[in-house]
Amino acid sequence: MSGDVVAAAEHGLAPRPADDDIPDSSAVSKAGNKSEDNKGVTATPSADLLIRLNDDPALGFCVYAARPYRRGERLFEERTALEATHDAHKEGVRNVYERYCQQSVERRRALHGSFPHLAWANGVDAQEAADARTLVGSLLTATSKGLKIDNRLTAADHMRMRPDWGRPAEETTGHVSGIVSSPKPAIRAKAALYGLFKKPLPPQDVLSAEDEAEKKARAETLEWFSRYAFRLKPEASFNKPGGNYQAAVYLLTDLINHRCSGFQNCRVSADVGTIAVLALRDIAAGEEVTINYSKDVKDFQCKGECCVKK
Numbered sequence: 001m002s003g004d005v006v007a008a009a010e011h012g013l014a015p016r017p018a019d020d021d022i023p024d025s026s027a028v029s030k031a032g033n034k035s036e037d038n039k040g041v042t043a044t045p046s047a048d049l050l051i052r053l054n055d056d057p058a059l060g061f062c063v064y065a066a067r068p069y070r071r072g073e074r075l076f077e078e079r080t081a082l083e084a085t086h087d088a089h090k091e092g093v094r095n096v097y098e099r100y101c102q103q104s105v106e107r108r109r110a111l112h113g114s115f116p117h118l119a120w121a122n123g124v125d126a127q128e129a130a131d132a133r134t135l136v137g138s139l140l141t142a143t144s145k146g147l148k149i150d151n152r153l154t155a156a157d158h159m160r161m162r163p164d165w166g167r168p169a170e171e172t173t174g175h176v177s178g179i180v181s182s183p184k185p186a187i188r189a190k191a192a193l194y195g196l197f198k199k200p201l202p203p204q205d206v207l208s209a210e211d212e213a214e215k216k217a218r219a220e221t222l223e224w225f226s227r228y229a230f231r232l233k234p235e236a237s238f239n240k241p242g243g244n245y246q247a248a249v250y251l252l253t254d255l256i257n258h259r260c261s262g263f264q265n266c267r268v269s270a271d272v273g274t275i276a277v278l279a280l281r282d283i284a285a286g287e288e289v290t291i292n293y294s295k296d297v298k299d300f301q302c303k304g305e306c307c308v309k310k
C-alpha cells in the first residue's frame with residue numbers, strides 16, 4: 001500500500017541559481033572523497049549512519065552508511081517533522097509558515113538543526129541553530145529506535161549551508177555566532193508587538209519594520225519548504241499551478257542527497273505521519289546513502305556522478 005505513496009514522494013525544488021548551496025548532490029563526484037569518508041566511518045564502527053558536510057560545501061550535507069546494509073533492509077523510519085498544505089503559485093492558501101509557528105519550541109529547534117535555511121529565514125542565530133543539530137534523529141520511530149547516528153556537522157558547517165553564506169571561511173570558523181544580519185524572528189516580533197499594544201502606540205516605523213521582518217520570514221520559510229518538502233499525493237506536482245498539496249519535511253530523510261533514476265541506492269516509503277528509507281541494493285560501509293527525488297523537476301540540477309562527468 002505504501003508503495004503507491006513511494007512513487008509519489010517527491011522533492012519540490014524551486015528554481016535556483018546554478019551555484020546555490022543546495023544539499024542535493026554527490027560525495028563521490030569528487031575524487032578523493034570516498035577514501036576520506038571511509039576513514040571517517042571506520043573511526044566510529046558503532047554508528048549506523050554518519051552525517052557530515054561534503055568536502056565541497058556546495059554539495060551540502062550528506063548521509064553515509066556507517067555499516068553495511070542488505071538489499072531490502074530498512075535503514076530507518078522517522079516521523080514527519082512538519083506537514084503543510086502547499087501551492088507553489090497561489091497566494092493565501094499556503095499555510096507553511098503558520099504551521100511552523102504553531103510547532104512547539106522543541107520541534108522548531110529540531111527543524112532549525114536540520115535546516116539552516118529555515119533557521120536563517122526566521123532570524124535564529126547560527127550557533128543556536130547548529131546546537132540543535134543533535135536533535136536530528138529525535139523523531140525516529142520505535143522501529144529504528146536502536147539506530148546510532150554519528151552527527152559530525154559543526155557550527156561552521158551549519159553556517160555554510162545558510163543562504164547568507166558568502167564570507168571568507170576564516171571569519172566563521174572560530175566564532176560563527178552573531179555575525180549575520182538577519183531579520184528579527186517573526187515569532188519574537190509578535191510577542192514584542194503584544195507587549196507594545198499595552199502601551200501607547202509605537203512610532204509607525206517600528207510597526208512597519210516588524211511587518212517587513214515577518215513578511216521576509218514568511219517568504220523565506222515558504223521558499224525553504226518548496227525546496228525540501230516531499231509531496232504526499234501521487235497526482236500532485238509541486239511546480240504546476242492549480243491545487244493545494246499536502247507535503248512534509250523530515251529531519252533525517254531530507255539530508256539524503258539525490259541521484260537520478262537507477263543511480264540511487266535507497267528508496268523512501270511514505271505513510272501517514274512517517275517515512276521509511278529502504279535499501280534498493282546492498283550498501284557497503286562508507287557509501288553515501290542516496291534517493292531519487294523526482295524525474296520531472298526541470299529546475300533541479302543534479303550534481304551526482306550520474307550527471308556530472310569528470
Ligand SMILES: [Zn+2]
Pocket residue numbers: 259260302303304305306307308
Ligand atoms: Zn543525476
